[in-house]
Amino acid sequence: MLPKDPFILLSVVNTMLRDKYPSLEALKDDIGDEAQDIEEKLASVGYHYDSDLNCFS
Helix, strand or coil: CCCCCCCHHHHHHHHHHHHHHCHHHHHHHHHHHHCHHHHCCCCCCCCCEEECCCEEE
């Protein structure tokens, strides 16, 4: 289960991307329905996925 707070979500997702997943799409494929609004929640606090860095910044 992913956290609802966007700043805690940012930390969790970036850690997952750094440690386990080569891309956001790979993470989304693995966690399924929970992944639907990751980008939207993080965009709401000013963070966007950077595929070159494989993280939200």
